[in-house]
Amino acid sequence: xxxxxxxxxxxxxxxxxxxxxxxxxxxxxxxxxxxxxxxxxxxxxxxxxxxxxxxxxxxxxxxxxxxxxxxxxxxxxxxxxxxxxxxxxxxxxxxxxxxxxxxxxxxxxxxxxxxxxxxxxxx
Amino acid sequence: xxxxxxxxxxxxxxxxxxxxxxxxxxxxxxxxxxxxxxxxxxxxxxxxxxxxxxxxxxxxxxxxxxxxxxxxxxxxxxxxxxxxxxxxxxxxxxxxxxxxxxxxxxxxxxxxxxxxxxxxxxxxxxxxxxxxxxxxxxxxxxxxxxxxxxxxxxxxxxxxxxxxxxxxxxxxxxxxxxxxxxxxxxxxxxxxxxxxxxxxxxxxxxxxxxxxxxxxxxxxxxxxxxxxxxxxxxxxxxxxxxxxxxxxxxxxxxxxxxxxxxxxxxxxxxxxxxxxxxxxxxxxxxxxxxxxxxxxxxxxxxxxxxxxxxxxxxxxxxxxxxxxxxxxxxxxxxxxxxxxxxxxxxxxxxxxxxxxxxxxxxxxxxxxxxxxxxxxxxxxxxxxxxxxxxxxxxxxxxxxxxxxxxxxxxxxxxxxxxxxxxxxxxxxxxxxxxxxxxxxxxxxxxxxx
Numbered sequence: 001x002x003x004x005x006x007x008x009x010x011x012x013x014x015x016x017x018x019x020x021x022x023x024x025x026x027x028x029x030x031x032x033x034x035x036x037x038x039x040x041x042x043x044x045x046x047x048x049x050x051x052x053x054x055x056x057x058x059x060x061x062x063x064x065x066x067x068x069x070x071x072x073x074x075x076x077x078x079x080x081x082x083x084x085x086x087x088x089x090x091x092x093x094x095x096x097x098x099x100x101x102x103x104x105x106x107x108x109x110x111x112x113x114x115x116x117x118x119x120x121x122x123x
Numbered sequence: 124x125x126x127x128x129x130x131x132x133x134x135x136x137x138x139x140x141x142x143x144x145x146x147x148x149x150x151x152x153x154x155x156x157x158x159x160x161x162x163x164x165x166x167x168x169x170x171x172x173x174x175x176x177x178x179x180x181x182x183x184x185x186x187x188x189x190x191x192x193x194x195x196x197x198x199x200x201x202x203x204x205x206x207x208x209x210x211x212x213x214x215x216x217x218x219x220x221x222x223x224x225x226x227x228x229x230x231x232x233x234x235x236x237x238x239x240x241x242x243x244x245x246x247x248x249x250x251x252x253x254x255x256x257x258x259x260x261x262x263x264x265x266x267x268x269x270x271x272x273x274x275x276x277x278x279x280x281x282x283x284x285x286x287x288x289x290x291x292x293x294x295x296x297x298x299x300x301x302x303x304x305x306x307x308x309x310x311x312x313x314x315x316x317x318x319x320x321x322x323x324x325x326x327x328x329x330x331x332x333x334x335x336x337x338x339x340x341x342x343x344x345x346x347x348x349x350x351x352x353x354x355x356x357x358x359x360x361x362x363x364x365x366x367x368x369x370x371x372x373x374x375x376x377x378x379x380x381x382x383x384x385x386x387x388x389x390x391x392x393x394x395x396x397x398x399x400x401x402x403x404x405x406x407x408x409x410x411x412x413x414x415x416x417x418x419x420x421x422x423x424x425x426x427x428x429x430x431x432x433x434x435x436x437x438x439x440x441x442x443x444x445x446x447x448x449x450x451x452x453x454x455x456x457x458x459x460x461x462x463x464x465x466x467x468x469x470x471x472x473x474x475x476x477x478x479x480x481x482x483x484x485x486x487x488x489x490x491x492x493x494x495x496x497x498x499x500x501x502x503x504x505x506x507x508x509x510x511x512x513x514x515x516x517x518x519x520x521x522x523x524x525x526x527x528x529x530x531x532x533x534x535x536x537x538x539x540x541x542x543x544x545x546x547x548x549x550x551x552x553x554x555x556x557x558x559x560x561x562x563x564x565x566x567x568x569x570x571x572x
Contacts, residue, residue, distance in 0.1 A: 024365075024368055025361070025364040025365060025368045026364050026365025026366075026367075026368055026406075026409070027363075027364070041365075041406070042406050046363075046406065047363065048362070048363055048404070050362070051361070051362045051363030051364065051404060052363075054358075054359075054360075054361050054362070055361060055364060055368070059356075059358050059359040060358040061358060092356070092358045093356075093357075093358070095358070096357050096358045100357075100362065
């Protein structure tokens with residue numbers, strides 16, 4: 001874990017919070033002890049980015065009024081006529097469509113610092 | 124042997140609800156020249172295990188408004204009911220007798236044939252095997268002939284297992300289900316919808332004797348209420364998580380809904396469009412956990428009873444006539460004109476024996492294709508042309524419902540519809556799900572025209 005934090009330049013405490021949420025949701029599991037640490041609970045190509053994102057950030061809503069289960073009104077607009085909200089509902093569906101069809105493996109293939117995390121975790 | 128001409132041809136094996144729905148969808152577009160051969164061994168079409176006349180006055184467990192043969196024409200069944208003079212005073216949130224639904228399916232099939240002269244052939248034959256041939260699929264019949272078509276679809280639906288315990292336990296409605304003295308004590312194994320059917324048959328025969336219902340969990344199906352489904356979006360659903368995480372989300376949503384004055388049924392029904400996706404997003408481990416620990420609990424909330432029937436059942440339990448026992452069924456033996464059933468109550472390590480006049484086996488539908496009573500399924504599995512899915516609850520199929528053989532190779536021309544695909548889709552037992560699958564399959568078959 002210290003390895004992931006160092007290589008990706010993120011605070012260990014922050015990483016700890018993320019990993020613990022991911023563990024609760026069943027995406028990673030942890031082992032105690034000297035040879036312990038975190039590993040992916042499923043093959044990387046089965047883990048979809050959209051599924052992980054819902055766990056870390058809640059419903060895939062671009063703005064709070066575009067979520068159905070975590071709905072919050074904006075307070076300064078009339079929802080029935082709000083064009084932005086209608087547009088954002090489409091945006092939300094588009095987001096879900098992309099993220100739910102992208103696996104961790106595919107994201108790794110795109111490169112970037114996430115590669116390091118995934119490599120460390122599957123190693 | 125009938126040979127296939129140049130036009131697109133499909134053989135559907137099984138003429139129950141799934142087979143009829145597929146035939147109707149295939150014949151909906153009159154512009155496509157297609158030959159559909161529908162083969163059913165019983166010679167009654169649309170009357171599979173669920174909707175046969177033997178079910179007498181048993182009701183469909185889904186309101187009429189959800190039972191149209193076509194998802195894009197939701198009023199189709201209701202219009203048919205109206206044309207037949209079914210009372211409309213209570214609206215379409217009514218639960219019709221199952222045999223009436225069987226008659227509707229027959230009507231749907233007849234109409235499909237009438238509006239497509241020469242394109243639908245129905246046969247009363249038993250299918251023994253299917254073989255991949257150069258031109259497609261050859262379907263071998265019990266009478267020694269065969270049908271060749273470009274593709275074939277297995278629509279064999281539900282099948283019941285033989286009753287347990289070397290034929291001492293009895294299936295409701297089977298030949299051995301002879302009349303009983305009205306005050307005889309009986310035991311029913313299983314507490315799901317099949318048990319309700321058995322209890323109803325007994326109640327309708329004015330049975331007065333005590334009825335002990337034994338199941339692992341002792342859970343009764345819940346009743347329907349006319350509440351709208353909660354509007355849930357796919358962006359809200361936590362796909363791919365562990366079971367405890369998902370259940371926490373689900374329970375929180377139920378609690379919030381109740382706090383706003385809503386009903387848990389709205390959450391269960393609101394989730395319905397996503398059930399297949401949720402199932403598919405789970406790991407093998409999570410699926411197994413669900414089947415082992417949550418399935419009975421899910422079933423009673425998801426597959427509910429018409430409200431009047433539920434009230435009657437609850438009243439029968441309250442009166443003491445029906446006794447619910449959470450126990451494991453160990454076995455049954457004949458003893459002095461009676462049968463003696465052995466059970467072990469939940470939480471107890473000792474077994475006890477109960478003497479009853481008859482044990483009804485309502486353990487639900489068979490899911491193990493390896494012990495199928497259907498010759499075509501047995502033949503496919505025995506020759507390695509098909510295999511059980513990883514969870515052993517149906518046949519292994521790919522995302523397009525094509526059969527996967529023992530080596531993992533897909534046979535594109537051999538497809539499956541209905542409950543046998545539950546390993547991949549899980550919720551594929553009710554008309555609202557099967558009609559969508561029929562539409563998808565039909566579109567795919569027709570795209571090869």
